Amino acid sequence: MLLVGTSSAVSATIADYPVLTGQAVRFAIGAAILLAVAHRVRGPRPSARDLLLLVALAATGLAGFNLFLVEATRHASPAVIGAVVGAVPVAMAIAGPLVERRRPGRRTVAAAVIVTLGTAVAAGLGGAGAAGLALALGALACEVLFSLLAVPLLPRLGPTRVAAYAAALAVPMLLVAGLAVDGTNALRAPTAGEALSYAYLGVVVTAVAFLLWYNALRALGPDRAGLFAGLVPVGSLAATAALGLAPVGGADLAGALLVGAGIVVGMRRPRPVTSAALRAHSAWRPGRAACYGPRMSTNVRWYQRFTLAPGGAGSHER
Numbered sequence: 001m002l003l004v005g006t007s008s009a010v011s012a013t014i015a016d017y018p019v020l021t022g023q024a025v026r027f028a029i030g031a032a033i034l035l036a037v038a039h040r041v042r043g044p045r046p047s048a049r050d051l052l053l054l055v056a057l058a059a060t061g062l063a064g065f066n067l068f069l070v071e072a073t074r075h076a077s078p079a080v081i082g083a084v085v086g087a088v089p090v091a092m093a094i095a096g097p098l099v100e101r102r103r104p105g106r107r108t109v110a111a112a113v114i115v116t117l118g119t120a121v122a123a124g125l126g127g128a129g130a131a132g133l134a135l136a137l138g139a140l141a142c143e144v145l146f147s148l149l150a151v152p153l154l155p156r157l158g159p160t161r162v163a164a165y166a167a168a169l170a171v172p173m174l175l176v177a178g179l180a181v182d183g184t185n186a187l188r189a190p191t192a193g194e195a196l197s198y199a200y201l202g203v204v205v206t207a208v209a210f211l212l213w214y215n216a217l218r219a220l221g222p223d224r225a226g227l228f229a230g231l232v233p234v235g236s237l238a239a240t241a242a243l244g245l246a247p248v249g250g251a252d253l254a255g256a257l258l259v260g261a262g263i264v265v266g267m268r269r270p271r272p273v274t275s276a277a278l279r280a281h282s283a284w285r286p287g288r289a290a291c292y293g294p295r296m297s298t299n300v301r302w303y304q305r306f307t308l309a310p311g312g313a314g315s316h317e318r
Contacts, residue, residue, distance in 0.1 A: 001213070002231050003205055005237075005238070005239065006205065006235050007236075008236040009239035010197050010205075013194070014190075014194045014198065017194050018178055018181075018182040020175075021175065021178035022194075023174050024175045025202070026201040026205070027171050029207070030207040030210065034164030034211065035164045037160050041161070043157060046157060054153065055169055056145075056149055057150060057166045057169075059173060060141075061145050061146025061150075062166060062170035063170045065139055065142035067177055068135050068139035072138075075129055076129070076133065084137060084140055087116050087119075087140060088140065088144060089226045089230050090116050092148075093105075093108045093109045093226055095148060096222025096226060097222075097223050099151055099222065100151065104223065107265065108223045108227070108266050111227055111263070111266025113262070114259075115227050115229075115230035115262030115263060117258055118254075119232075119255065143229075147213075147217055148222060150217060154214060163213075213225075227262060227266040230262060234255075
């Protein structure tokens with residue numbers, strides 16, 4: 001996510017090149033690298049269901065996201081777009097567990113809210129009409145689908161193949177969209193400086209970042225991995241400061257600190273309940289029938305009866 005954040009600083013150097021065509025070039029470079037790596041890793045071929053999910057992933061999470069983003073910039077300020085799209089951690093914290101058929105964790109949702117507040121502080125405030133807000137929300141939905149549609153694909157195809165196939169499928173979609181928006185100007189050759197910028201976007205921000213992200217998504221789950229989406233503006237801030245494009249303000253630092261605090265809260269695991277803690281909680285004493293009284297919770301009574309009782313099945317630590 002830090003690598004993805006650096007793309008905003010690099011994008012300033014390619015502002016004059018057709019946006020959608022440039023994204024197609026970027027994904028083509030990334031896909032070529034990822035497909036070369038995937039060729040060396042054994043794995044099953046995509047099924048018909050896998051192909052449908054991959055097409056949906058490319059159409060929404062890659063092509064659709066860029067289309068919404070381009071149109072949103074015409075109706076809303078970058079600050080508003082950044083604040084809306086910055087709500088990805090909250091959306092992932094709620095929708096991710098539901099996709100996996102489990103309850104959203106209260107700690108993760110609370111941490112996601114902190115991360116989103118940090119993103120909003122870093123992005124600042126700006127103006128937007130109804131159309132700009134709707135387009136920014138569309139970009140937010142596509143960004144969430146970039147991860148959620150990959151969840152059922154990762155166990156079968158693996159991160160490398162999912163990233164490679166999605167990037168490759170997005171290329172023709174973006175080329176068609178670029179021709180529709182920019183006409184024949186979409187096919188002009190990039191300058192040497194633009195080509196260098198797109199090489200960075202294709203290698204680092206697409207091939208490397210996508211591979212890292214899908215590995216993290218499989219290891220952490222969509223809800224906890226989604227917290228790190230808040231690092232995108234932090235990466236943008238670091239790259240902007242490193243290139244000397246703009247000074248770093250107090251709001252930028254405050255937002256980065258909030259993002260970091262939210263990630264720390266969300267990644268913490270609750271302490272496991274030990275037998276000693278259960279005994280202390282219930283004030284258990286051997287030989288006293290009152291220890292099974294109505295004031296004691298059902299879980300503690302069950303634990304004592306079957307685990308702590310002399311000769312019980314669980315007289316050892318479980």
